[in-house]
Amino acid sequence: MKKHITILSFLVLTSFNAFSQQTSPENSYPKVAGYMGILHPINTWSDGTSTGNFGSVYTIGFPTGINILKSDKIGFSFEFVPTIRSENGVSKMNNFLFHPGVMFRFKHGLTLVTRAAFETSGRYGFTPVLNKVVKKNKHSNYFIAVPLPVRFGNDRPTSYTLGFQFGVGF
Template identity: 45%
Template sequence: MNIRIKMVVFLAVLFTSTAYSQDNAIPNDFPLKVTGYFGIVHPIATFQKGNVKMNFDDAYTVGIPVGINVQKTPEMGYSFEIVPTIQTDKQASKVSNIAIQPGLFFPLRNGWTVVSRLSFETGGRYGIVPVISKVIHRGKNPVSFVVPLPLKFGNNEPVSFGTAFLVTISI
Protein backbone atom coordinates (compact mmCIF):
# COMPACT_ATOMS: atom_id res chain seq x y z
CA MET A 1 0.00 0.00 0.00
CA ASN A 2 1.27 3.41 -0.91
CA ILE A 3 2.17 5.84 1.92
CA ARG A 4 -0.32 8.45 0.65
CA ILE A 5 -3.18 5.97 0.78
CA LYS A 6 -2.19 4.96 4.30
CA MET A 7 -2.18 8.63 5.38
CA VAL A 8 -5.62 9.25 3.85
CA VAL A 9 -7.06 6.18 5.57
CA PHE A 10 -5.46 7.21 8.91
CA LEU A 11 -6.81 10.77 8.70
CA ALA A 12 -10.27 9.55 7.66
CA VAL A 13 -10.43 7.22 10.67
CA LEU A 14 -9.04 9.93 12.97
CA PHE A 15 -11.57 12.59 11.99
CA THR A 16 -14.63 10.35 11.71
CA SER A 17 -14.17 8.50 15.00
CA THR A 18 -16.00 9.52 18.13
CA ALA A 19 -13.87 10.32 21.18
CA TYR A 20 -15.24 9.94 24.70
CA SER A 21 -13.93 11.66 27.78
CA GLN A 22 -14.49 10.97 31.43
CA ASP A 23 -17.92 12.28 32.38
CA ASN A 24 -17.85 12.26 36.14
CA ALA A 25 -14.50 12.80 37.79
CA ILE A 26 -14.21 11.43 41.31
CA PRO A 27 -14.08 14.46 43.60
CA ASN A 28 -11.01 14.85 45.76
CA ASP A 29 -11.83 16.97 48.78
CA PHE A 30 -8.24 16.95 50.02
CA PRO A 31 -6.53 20.23 49.16
CA LEU A 32 -3.31 19.83 47.18
CA LYS A 33 -0.38 20.77 49.45
CA VAL A 34 2.94 21.82 47.93
CA THR A 35 5.82 22.35 50.35
CA GLY A 36 9.44 23.21 49.69
CA TYR A 37 12.23 22.49 52.13
CA PHE A 38 15.97 22.69 52.63
CA GLY A 39 18.24 21.21 55.24
CA ILE A 40 21.60 19.88 56.25
CA VAL A 41 22.54 16.19 56.27
CA HIS A 42 25.45 14.70 58.21
CA PRO A 43 26.46 11.16 57.23
CA ILE A 44 27.39 9.11 60.28
CA ALA A 45 28.78 5.82 58.96
CA THR A 46 28.98 3.77 55.78
CA PHE A 47 29.24 -0.01 55.84
CA GLN A 48 30.89 -1.50 52.74
CA LYS A 49 32.52 -4.91 52.23
CA GLY A 50 32.99 -5.57 55.95
CA ASN A 51 34.49 -2.13 56.63
CA VAL A 52 32.99 0.78 58.52
CA LYS A 53 33.89 4.30 57.40
CA MET A 54 32.94 7.07 59.81
CA ASN A 55 32.33 10.60 58.56
CA PHE A 56 35.25 12.22 60.40
CA ASP A 57 37.84 9.47 59.71
CA ASP A 58 39.69 11.03 56.73
CA ALA A 59 37.38 13.88 55.77
CA TYR A 60 34.18 15.64 56.76
CA THR A 61 31.19 15.27 54.46
CA VAL A 62 28.01 17.34 54.60
CA GLY A 63 25.02 17.52 52.27
CA ILE A 64 22.56 20.33 51.65
CA PRO A 65 19.26 18.83 50.48
CA VAL A 66 16.70 20.98 48.69
CA GLY A 67 13.35 19.48 47.84
CA ILE A 68 9.69 19.79 47.11
CA ASN A 69 6.79 17.70 48.42
CA VAL A 70 3.43 17.49 46.67
CA GLN A 71 0.79 15.88 48.87
CA LYS A 72 -2.23 14.78 46.82
CA THR A 73 -4.07 12.76 49.49
CA PRO A 74 -3.86 12.53 53.29
CA GLU A 75 -2.16 9.12 52.90
CA MET A 76 0.46 9.81 50.18
CA GLY A 77 2.47 12.36 48.29
CA TYR A 78 5.36 12.79 45.87
CA SER A 79 8.77 14.13 46.76
CA PHE A 80 11.74 15.29 44.70
CA GLU A 81 15.07 16.12 46.32
CA ILE A 82 18.49 17.23 45.10
CA VAL A 83 21.43 16.86 47.50
CA PRO A 84 24.81 18.40 46.67
CA THR A 85 27.50 16.93 48.92
CA ILE A 86 30.57 18.86 50.06
CA GLN A 87 33.67 17.02 51.24
CA THR A 88 36.45 18.71 53.20
CA ASP A 89 39.82 17.18 54.06
CA LYS A 90 43.26 18.54 55.01
CA GLN A 91 44.04 19.66 51.46
CA ALA A 92 40.80 21.03 50.02
CA SER A 93 37.03 21.22 50.04
CA LYS A 94 34.90 20.39 47.00
CA VAL A 95 31.46 19.42 45.82
CA SER A 96 32.05 15.68 45.67
CA ASN A 97 28.65 14.47 44.47
CA ILE A 98 25.08 15.45 43.64
CA ALA A 99 22.24 13.02 44.37
CA ILE A 100 18.88 13.25 42.60
CA GLN A 101 16.25 11.53 44.72
CA PRO A 102 12.61 11.18 43.65
CA GLY A 103 10.23 9.29 45.87
CA LEU A 104 6.91 8.81 47.60
CA PHE A 105 6.07 9.85 51.15
CA PHE A 106 3.46 8.46 53.49
CA PRO A 107 2.39 10.68 56.41
CA LEU A 108 1.64 8.83 59.63
CA ARG A 109 0.25 10.01 62.98
CA ASN A 110 1.83 12.55 65.32
CA GLY A 111 4.13 14.15 62.74
CA TRP A 112 5.84 10.94 61.62
CA THR A 113 6.45 10.30 57.91
CA VAL A 114 7.94 7.39 55.97
CA VAL A 115 9.62 8.18 52.64
CA SER A 116 10.79 5.75 49.98
CA ARG A 117 13.31 7.31 47.60
CA LEU A 118 15.32 6.24 44.60
CA SER A 119 18.79 7.77 44.40
CA PHE A 120 20.91 8.58 41.36
CA GLU A 121 24.32 10.13 42.01
CA THR A 122 26.57 12.04 39.63
CA GLY A 123 29.42 9.96 41.04
CA GLY A 124 27.94 6.88 39.35
CA ARG A 125 26.18 5.21 42.28
CA TYR A 126 22.45 4.50 42.49
CA GLY A 127 20.14 2.85 44.96
CA ILE A 128 17.27 3.23 47.37
CA VAL A 129 16.97 5.45 50.41
CA PRO A 130 14.27 4.56 52.95
CA VAL A 131 13.68 7.50 55.27
CA ILE A 132 11.84 8.07 58.54
CA SER A 133 11.13 11.63 59.69
CA LYS A 134 9.46 13.37 62.61
CA VAL A 135 8.27 16.97 62.81
CA ILE A 136 9.93 18.38 65.94
CA HIS A 137 8.66 21.97 65.65
CA ARG A 138 5.32 22.94 64.16
CA GLY A 139 4.42 26.41 62.99
CA LYS A 140 4.84 28.56 59.91
CA ASN A 141 8.13 26.82 59.00
CA PRO A 142 8.06 23.31 60.48
CA VAL A 143 11.36 21.69 61.41
CA SER A 144 11.84 17.94 60.98
CA PHE A 145 14.45 15.47 62.17
CA VAL A 146 15.11 12.87 59.48
CA VAL A 147 17.02 9.57 59.39
CA PRO A 148 17.91 8.34 55.87
CA LEU A 149 19.30 4.82 55.41
CA PRO A 150 20.91 4.75 51.92
CA LEU A 151 21.60 1.45 50.18
CA LYS A 152 23.84 2.09 47.15
CA PHE A 153 25.06 0.03 44.19
CA GLY A 154 27.06 0.53 41.01
CA ASN A 155 30.21 2.25 39.74
CA ASN A 156 32.27 -0.96 40.13
CA GLU A 157 32.12 -0.70 43.92
CA PRO A 158 30.68 -3.12 46.48
CA VAL A 159 27.20 -2.54 47.85
CA SER A 160 27.16 0.01 50.66
CA PHE A 161 24.72 0.81 53.45
CA GLY A 162 24.85 4.07 55.35
CA THR A 163 23.30 6.03 58.16
CA ALA A 164 22.91 9.76 58.53
CA PHE A 165 20.87 12.40 60.28
CA LEU A 166 19.21 15.33 58.63
CA VAL A 167 17.40 18.43 59.83
CA THR A 168 15.01 20.15 57.42
CA ILE A 169 13.05 23.40 57.47
CA SER A 170 9.90 23.69 55.39
CA ILE A 171 9.35 26.91 53.48
Protein backbone atom coordinates (compact mmCIF):
# COMPACT_ATOMS: atom_id res chain seq x y z
CA MET A 1 0.00 0.00 0.00
CA LYS A 2 2.84 2.42 0.87
CA LYS A 3 4.37 1.73 -2.54
CA HIS A 4 1.14 2.82 -4.31
CA ILE A 5 0.88 6.00 -2.21
CA THR A 6 4.52 6.85 -2.95
CA ILE A 7 4.00 6.35 -6.69
CA LEU A 8 0.75 8.36 -6.63
CA SER A 9 2.42 11.19 -4.68
CA PHE A 10 5.33 11.26 -7.13
CA LEU A 11 2.94 11.47 -10.12
CA VAL A 12 0.88 14.26 -8.53
CA LEU A 13 3.95 16.32 -7.58
CA THR A 14 5.56 15.80 -10.98
CA SER A 15 2.36 16.86 -12.73
CA PHE A 16 1.99 19.91 -10.51
CA ASN A 17 5.63 20.90 -11.07
CA ALA A 18 5.31 20.53 -14.87
CA PHE A 19 2.07 22.54 -14.86
CA SER A 20 3.55 25.35 -12.76
CA GLN A 21 6.61 25.70 -15.04
CA GLN A 22 4.65 26.09 -18.30
CA THR A 23 5.34 29.21 -20.34
CA SER A 24 2.81 31.26 -22.24
CA PRO A 25 0.58 29.27 -24.66
CA GLU A 26 2.23 30.83 -27.76
CA ASN A 27 5.68 29.51 -26.84
CA SER A 28 4.90 26.19 -25.20
CA TYR A 29 5.65 22.94 -26.98
CA PRO A 30 4.64 20.46 -28.13
CA LYS A 31 1.89 21.98 -30.25
CA VAL A 32 -0.59 20.17 -32.45
CA ALA A 33 -1.87 21.71 -35.68
CA GLY A 34 -3.96 20.45 -38.56
CA TYR A 35 -4.21 21.32 -42.21
CA MET A 36 -5.98 20.47 -45.43
CA GLY A 37 -5.28 21.35 -49.02
CA ILE A 38 -5.52 20.59 -52.72
CA LEU A 39 -2.68 18.96 -54.63
CA HIS A 40 -2.16 19.21 -58.39
CA PRO A 41 0.56 16.98 -59.85
CA ILE A 42 2.01 19.08 -62.71
CA ASN A 43 4.27 16.64 -64.56
CA THR A 44 5.67 13.13 -64.06
CA TRP A 45 8.87 11.73 -65.55
CA SER A 46 9.37 7.97 -65.76
CA ASP A 47 11.33 5.62 -68.02
CA GLY A 48 12.36 8.43 -70.37
CA THR A 49 8.85 9.81 -70.88
CA SER A 50 7.13 12.94 -69.58
CA THR A 51 3.42 12.97 -68.73
CA GLY A 52 1.48 16.16 -67.94
CA ASN A 53 -1.56 16.22 -65.69
CA PHE A 54 -3.81 18.62 -67.58
CA GLY A 55 -4.33 16.66 -70.81
CA SER A 56 -6.52 13.60 -71.38
CA VAL A 57 -6.00 12.53 -67.75
CA TYR A 58 -6.47 14.74 -64.71
CA THR A 59 -5.44 13.78 -61.17
CA ILE A 60 -6.10 15.77 -57.99
CA GLY A 61 -5.23 14.99 -54.38
CA PHE A 62 -6.68 16.20 -51.11
CA PRO A 63 -3.91 16.18 -48.47
CA THR A 64 -5.09 16.31 -44.88
CA GLY A 65 -2.72 16.12 -41.97
CA ILE A 66 -1.76 16.60 -38.37
CA ASN A 67 1.51 18.26 -37.36
CA ILE A 68 3.11 17.75 -33.96
CA LEU A 69 5.52 20.63 -33.45
CA LYS A 70 8.32 19.92 -31.01
CA SER A 71 9.83 23.43 -31.28
CA ASP A 72 10.03 26.43 -33.59
CA LYS A 73 12.48 24.43 -35.70
CA ILE A 74 11.31 20.81 -35.87
CA GLY A 75 8.17 18.72 -35.87
CA PHE A 76 6.54 15.53 -37.11
CA SER A 77 3.69 15.31 -39.60
CA PHE A 78 1.15 12.62 -40.47
CA GLU A 79 -0.47 13.22 -43.86
CA PHE A 80 -3.22 11.28 -45.65
CA VAL A 81 -3.94 11.93 -49.33
CA PRO A 82 -6.89 10.44 -51.23
CA THR A 83 -6.40 10.92 -54.97
CA ILE A 84 -9.10 11.21 -57.64
CA ARG A 85 -8.32 10.49 -61.29
CA SER A 86 -10.52 11.53 -64.22
CA GLU A 87 -10.00 9.88 -67.60
CA ASN A 88 -12.30 9.39 -70.61
CA GLY A 89 -15.23 10.97 -68.77
CA VAL A 90 -14.93 8.62 -65.77
CA SER A 91 -13.64 9.73 -62.39
CA LYS A 92 -12.74 7.53 -59.45
CA MET A 93 -10.61 7.47 -56.33
CA ASN A 94 -7.58 5.59 -57.56
CA ASN A 95 -5.07 5.87 -54.73
CA PHE A 96 -4.64 6.58 -51.03
CA LEU A 97 -1.30 7.77 -49.68
CA PHE A 98 0.02 7.56 -46.11
CA HIS A 99 2.74 10.21 -45.90
CA PRO A 100 4.55 10.58 -42.51
CA GLY A 101 7.51 12.93 -42.27
CA VAL A 102 9.83 15.17 -40.32
CA MET A 103 9.39 18.94 -40.60
CA PHE A 104 12.35 21.33 -40.56
CA ARG A 105 11.03 24.85 -39.94
CA PHE A 106 12.96 27.96 -41.00
CA LYS A 107 12.48 31.71 -40.76
CA HIS A 108 9.97 33.60 -42.88
CA GLY A 109 7.39 30.77 -42.88
CA LEU A 110 9.49 28.28 -44.87
CA THR A 111 9.37 24.58 -44.01
CA LEU A 112 11.09 21.56 -45.54
CA VAL A 113 9.18 18.34 -44.96
CA THR A 114 10.93 15.03 -45.68
CA ARG A 115 8.18 12.44 -46.10
CA ALA A 116 8.11 8.68 -46.54
CA ALA A 117 5.40 7.51 -48.96
CA PHE A 118 3.23 4.38 -48.88
CA GLU A 119 0.50 4.11 -51.52
CA THR A 120 -2.39 1.68 -51.92
CA SER A 121 -1.36 1.43 -55.59
CA GLY A 122 1.59 -0.64 -54.37
CA ARG A 123 4.12 2.14 -54.88
CA TYR A 124 6.37 3.53 -52.16
CA GLY A 125 9.13 6.11 -51.92
CA PHE A 126 9.80 9.53 -50.50
CA THR A 127 8.64 13.11 -51.04
CA PRO A 128 10.61 16.22 -50.17
CA VAL A 129 8.20 19.15 -49.83
CA LEU A 130 9.07 22.85 -49.66
CA ASN A 131 6.27 24.74 -47.94
CA LYS A 132 5.74 28.50 -47.53
CA VAL A 133 3.16 30.26 -45.36
CA VAL A 134 1.82 33.12 -47.49
CA LYS A 135 -0.74 34.58 -45.07
CA LYS A 136 -0.81 34.09 -41.31
CA ASN A 137 -3.92 34.88 -39.27
CA LYS A 138 -4.55 34.58 -35.54
CA HIS A 139 -5.99 31.03 -35.71
CA SER A 140 -5.06 29.88 -39.22
CA ASN A 141 -2.64 30.30 -42.08
CA TYR A 142 -2.62 29.84 -45.84
CA PHE A 143 0.26 28.07 -47.50
CA ILE A 144 1.63 26.95 -50.83
CA ALA A 145 3.91 23.95 -51.29
CA VAL A 146 5.97 22.24 -53.96
CA PRO A 147 6.12 18.46 -53.45
CA LEU A 148 8.63 16.38 -55.45
CA PRO A 149 7.43 12.74 -55.14
CA VAL A 150 9.83 9.93 -56.05
CA ARG A 151 8.21 6.50 -56.32
CA PHE A 152 9.40 2.92 -56.72
CA GLY A 153 7.87 -0.55 -56.69
CA ASN A 154 4.88 -2.46 -58.06
CA ASP A 155 6.99 -3.70 -60.99
CA ARG A 156 7.09 -0.22 -62.54
CA PRO A 157 10.04 2.06 -63.28
CA THR A 158 11.04 4.83 -60.87
CA SER A 159 8.97 8.00 -61.31
CA TYR A 160 9.61 11.64 -60.39
CA THR A 161 6.78 14.15 -60.14
CA LEU A 162 6.56 17.91 -59.71
CA GLY A 163 3.43 19.10 -57.92
CA PHE A 164 1.78 22.25 -56.63
CA GLN A 165 -0.24 22.33 -53.41
CA PHE A 166 -2.12 25.04 -51.58
CA GLY A 167 -4.12 24.86 -48.40
CA VAL A 168 -5.04 26.13 -44.98
CA GLY A 169 -3.49 25.29 -41.63
CA PHE A 170 -5.34 25.65 -38.33
